[in-house]
Amino acid sequence: MDTPAPHASPTEHPRRKPRHRRRKTALAVGLPLTLTAAGALAYTPLLGDEAQPTASAATAPAWATATADGFASVNSLGQNGTYGGRDGKTVTVKTLADLEKYATAAEPYVIVVAATIDMNPVGKEIKVASDKTIVGSGTSGHIVGGGFFLGTGVHNVIIRNLTIRDSYQGTWNDKDHDFDAIQMDGAHHVWIDHNDLRHMADGLIDVRKDSTNVTVSWNRLSDNNKTFGIGWTENVVTDITIHHNWFRETEQRNPSTDNAAHAHLYNNFLEDVAGTTIKSSYGNYSRGATKMVLENSYFQGFTNPVIRDSTAAIVQRGNTFSGTSGRNESGGTAFDPKTYYAYTLDKTADVPSLLKSGTGPRSSIGTTASTLAAAATTLTVAKDGSGQYSTVQAAVNAVQANNPSRVVIAVKPGTYRELVKVPFNKPHVTIQGTGGSRKDTVIVYNNASGTPKPDGSGTYGTSGSATVAVEADDFQARNLTITNDFDEAANQSLSGHQAVALRTAADKIFLDSLIVNGDQDTLLLDTSGADKLGRVYVRNSYITGNVDFIFGRATAVIDQSVITLKKRWNGTSAGYVTAPSTAAARKGILINRSAINGDVTAGSFYLGRNWHAGGDASLRPQTTVRNTTLSAAIKSTPWSDMGGFSWKNDRFAEYKNTGAGAGSASTDRPHLTDAQASDQETADWLGDWTPTAS
Template identity: 55%
Template sequence: MTRFGILRNPGRRRRSVVLIALLATVGGVVSVAPATADAPPAGQVYSDVADGFAGTSGLGVERTTGGEGGETVTVTDYESLVRYATAPEPYVIRVGGEITVTPYGTEIRVASDKTIVGVGLVGHIVNGGFFLGDGVHNVIIRNLTIRDTLMEEDDPDDKDFDYDGIQLDNAHHVWIDHNTITRMNDGLIDSRKDTTYLTVSWNVLAENNKSFGIGWTDNVTSRITIHHNWIRDTNQRNPSADNIAYAHLYNNYLQNVRSTGNHSRGATKMVLENSYFDNVKDPYYLDAAAELRESGNIVVNSTGKRDSGGSAFNPSDFYSYTLDSAADIPALLGTEAGPQADIGQ
């Protein structure tokens, strides 16, 4: 059985297994060469194929493949990361260590056709994040820890410094997968304006005021899949989903949420399936003009709204997916969400 983000049946799709020989390090860029391995490493095999709406066609893009077909580079310093992330050519950019962003709070402007992936557990982006602007498309951000732009004393309500983990403005075909994003000043993820064909999967979003905001537009065109994310110790926007044509949320784990859970806002059509809510205020609810169809969810230790209404849409009309049991979600995401040692190797 295949769970999206994790390849359970290696007969269907195998990851290429290589041993990396370091040949040279010049200016923070590591050249690498593959060597054969006698046997695959133990542990899980993670699919490198985008699923959900990021895996579907539209706006001239067949599916999200990131920097596939471009050169692979490994970066270990900020200048090299910026150089390749902003380049016009496709690149697979492996982040091979902890990179501190300067100036503090800067969002690196990622260009189209890029994969930015942490090497195992060592890829950290500290004191900054990423920005995908108007028309940027076909981007994968994966297996990174993005952290620490908080301005607690100067900006306790996150109103003066917009230091997001990942901000997307009118981008499309983006896959955000297996990251930990934490302690940022403003949003951990802000999917703004008409960003669409977006999948956010297997991430840990934690220890923040604003978790995941979607909207800032009067148009109702966005298509977004949000699955297998562990959202914990946050306050608002978990997510706040405004004016989304198709919002599919499934198998997420919300834990210790102080203000609002899954909010279907504006004219959003939301399908919410098999998620687990523990100690969440207002686990799920909708505005008067919105729709929210829910099934299979578990709510414990929580208070407030659990409202639904409308037929929304059928996600299976757009792509195939497999639901995990809601009861299994806390344990599953406790080990499988966030960066993984086997990804990016």
Template identity: 55%
Template sequence: MRSRTRTRTLSVPLLLAGALLATAGLTTPAAATAPAPTHLTVAADGSAAFTGVQAAIDAVPAGNTSPVTITVQPGVYRETVVVPSNKPHIRLVGSTGRAADVTIVYNNSSGTPKPGGGTYGTSGSATFMADADDFEARHLTFANDFDELAHADQPNHQAVALRTRGDRIVLANIAAHGDQDTLLLDSANKDRQGRVHISDSLITGNVDFIFGRATAVITDSVIEVTRRPDGTSAGYVTAPSTAAQFPGFLITDSVITGNVGDGTYYLGRPWYAGGDATLHPQVTIRDTHLSAAVRATPWTDMSGFPWQGARFAEYHNTGPGSAPPTTNRPHLTDQQAAAHTPTTWLGGWTP
């Protein structure tokens, strides 16, 4: 008996429906976009789908509306990484719970030549750039190991380890290591607030190494001042460039320390970025242990702008680097301090 091959054809109504959908720029259910991944893994040894952090971030679809967790296995990842502004809700987590086990590091500086011409500039030198809202990083080290001594003839040694530009950024149990301009806490522009919450972390550097215009709370952390590459002991912890309508940096319940000379480090100086006199830089340091590294007059001028025009203050600090209020060392009153808390600083956002 002769077998008969049976072919399946679409009915005319279904064909017409498909044509109408195509004309309207739509797709049939069979061609619908696959859902975004919810969990990706990175491993330097090739045991996971991705061997680099940037490759995993590239795999997250733009405009994602739900959280994506990227787990990073132990290793050193020598690469630059960008979380673009159109990829919010990314959660980057070191797999062991120890920041020292996962390091993302590179060595660009502000003056490093770019392949296409020009130089990277300070912001562009960052090893890791978190430009999206609702970004979270836990149990990771971000570093910039640019060698200043080896490039002594090159100008502009600023070298950023981690840059943030988004809003509602959470950094928990991370480390940020560098020399000059280690941690750039920024926002998309002067009129947009970028809120950052940093906890249980380690930040190291020597010149303006916590800087930018973000509204940032740093709590329960260690801020370690380090010697300059040539062995000298001098520098500045913060350089805020806060817009007048926003709070700046709040450092609370932390430690500022370092194996450096006594009285050699300023707590900060005001950065009026681009000479913009409408800015109103702000730092409040409260309930924090200050080592002997801190100068007796802890604030200083920058680029012709006096520190007295900025919003610099202390409250209830302890340690050999602390001191009672003076004309050169403003302290908050108890009433003023009530408005300088993580809750008031972050304006309704609870990390």
């Protein structure tokens, strides 16, 4: 969030601006908007079942009647503890309309979120009314592209067991998009528990303007800049407990606590992971007149792990600092939390492992025996033996042939050096990383086109080099990194350096929140046959490469993603983003609402070239790049011939791109008219298929 605090950190540069602004509609596509790297557009929410009452308060399970600990449990301001909507009905929601209907109602409700709900417009914050429990059903409750707002006087609210993610707009220190996961202005008695909060345009949690009696517990907070801010008031009234939270890949406000009367932080894990792009600026910050007690927390690799203003207090007890640097401060007098509530400290040495396994949404919360029985089959994979299988391929092998319903392969954090193939007779499979970041779970291998097969039967060829190969319809992958780390420099004698990270050759493929890494031919989007339809929808993802690294004959949409250009093995900058080989009667590759950039020489990359696979003159390769930010790396004449075929005889165009690499329309740079663009939207590519997470 960007409104300045009375005691602004020197590492922050906030400015005032209106709150709760809504974005102008630029393009309607009929699909969810979650992460916009460039451009803005409206969407329609996913259709789902009507909200259904599931239980009365008298018969509700334990999670529906749970009460908060910490300062949220303290009686004050006319409220006796925090218990949410336990006195009302329990309803299950799967649509934005139903979620908003019950969250804003005057009556108490326990609201079970049992689907992925995309906010419309992006950045929307639902204004939650008092006496509400909003809880995810197991791990299926996702709020994408927005969050919740608790205004003045709102009280007795529980937000629990949800994943709230992906309102990020492509600008790291974003001053223009105040899109928070959970924000409260003058609320009291609020419990935020067991959530996964990540990748938002602004704050993950903002506790502002005299909000008090707040407890934040057992959450994962990751992949964010301004993570958790407390204060924005001259009054010293806020009482807050923050315990058993895992801060990972977060830069600042971890939390920043300004003018809090009592801030009790214990058993938190703040981890700055070496080698990642996000570097911590500071950890726990006591500001203004804050009195903070900091106990049995574990700081790993953090810069400036604990800092305080000269006017603030920090009392430290039992904390561990491993690989930290910079300021680590304490001083002044605070308070004894046990005069307000009872609590038990876990051993500091146990905190990392305890929080890695215990934070975030739980399958046992928000579900009943009947809903668990009806849920999709889940197979677990873990390198350390704690899952059902130790490799991803072993779990794929365990899926029955021609399985009739969804099978989720939940892969615990770790690096899995293996080849994975999902064969055509195993549809409805989801491979999903369970870590707090898509970087936590990595599937990697290093075959290239020219790599000899172990059995001496030749080389793998381009399609056979894939680290992960998907040949089954209705496949999904989520929250993973898939990499081909073939070393071109070390294998110059090898003929064939194409090295695929991910190959799809099926229909209805949904790739969500991935990192797909490679150099040449990174992402092969194919079909099961020349006459077969193969639709692929990629969103909220990062794709890296240099030569033809998004290619194939599929009908594919790359939406709301970041495409990163890499230098070649010898340090030179030259390449092609796409190489479509589209059949004449089909749609090719659509890059929409994304960003194309990278640390390469200006004017060194083409947006694409026309691949007539096998010299087939009947093909009409197609790439459209629209509403996307193009860096200076893109050539002013962004399309190229391939294999003796002129790109001008095929289908290449742009529409309303921005950035240093964008350019005016010309014969060498076709632009769509508005009328043409209206027929080249996501819905035109995907037809009767609406991708939904499952």
